Amino acid sequence: MPNRVRTVDSEPRRAEANRWKRLRFVPTLATVIAIVVFVAAGNWQKSRMHAKEALRAQYDAAIALPPIALSTVAASADWTSLRYRPVTATGEYVAAKQVLIDNRVVAGRAGYHVVTPLALRDGRIVLVNRGWIAQRASRSELPQAPPPAGEVTVRGRIAQPPAGYLELKPDAASGPLRQNLDPVRFAADTGLPVLPVVVEATEPTAPDDGLVRAWPAPDFGIDTHRIYMMQWYAFALMAALLWLWFHRPRAIAAADG
Numbered sequence: 001m002p003n004r005v006r007t008v009d010s011e012p013r014r015a016e017a018n019r020w021k022r023l024r025f026v027p028t029l030a031t032v033i034a035i036v037v038f039v040a041a042g043n044w045q046k047s048r049m050h051a052k053e054a055l056r057a058q059y060d061a062a063i064a065l066p067p068i069a070l071s072t073v074a075a076s077a078d079w080t081s082l083r084y085r086p087v088t089a090t091g092e093y094v095a096a097k098q099v100l101i102d103n104r105v106v107a108g109r110a111g112y113h114v115v116t117p118l119a120l121r122d123g124r125i126v127l128v129n130r131g132w133i134a135q136r137a138s139r140s141e142l143p144q145a146p147p148p149a150g151e152v153t154v155r156g157r158i159a160q161p162p163a164g165y166l167e168l169k170p171d172a173a174s175g176p177l178r179q180n181l182d183p184v185r186f187a188a189d190t191g192l193p194v195l196p197v198v199v200e201a202t203e204p205t206a207p208d209d210g211l212v213r214a215w216p217a218p219d220f221g222i223d224t225h226r227i228y229m230m231q232w233y234a235f236a237l238m239a240a241l242l243w244l245w246f247h248r249p250r251a252i253a254a255a256d257g
Helices: 002-063 183-190 222-246 249-256
Strands: 086-093 099-106 109-120 125-134 151-159 194-201
Touching (some): 183 194
Parallel strands (some): 125 194
Antiparallel strands (some): 086 151
């Protein structure tokens, strides 16, 4: 009789033990999924970091090269490969099509970028960002920065405006004030067949033009991606350590208690 009682009493114990084993499987599965997701996110940030490092290397290599004459670059060239490259461009400014790019800040002051089309000797046209000018006391009064007349030689660097940008309201097609610099839209609005790049002038083409030419090195965000990568890997390591802590023999024995 006593043996029978012990056998009956052991059945609920075995059932309870099996239930605890099944319950322990759930956090294990969740931990594995979390680690996979965290590592994948860290790997993605790592790939983005490497891509930005490649862009930084391209920038460093480009600015170290001697200036290239824009007249020697074919219209069908790979402009992306020439980004940041020092360049010279000779032609005449099309003053009637000059525009101001709004909301540009230099040293804490609001102002505009002065962008003027330059008609090259070979008939092509390129937009030249001549520099920054401060905003007047009233926004209704735009500053004046007429380009020099006659043939000039612009020295600067090749830049590509971002393809995507925030636009609060549509620009007036014929107005001199714009929110963003978009060569494609500029060409459509003005009818000028401009090249798909912009030349950021690094030297004045006329003495005392009053424009500020401060083109900082681009922020490629390498450190940001590195920080996020380390954070995701740290989350994966933390999940693994927590699983080991709660599945150490003492913790399992206490749970089975």
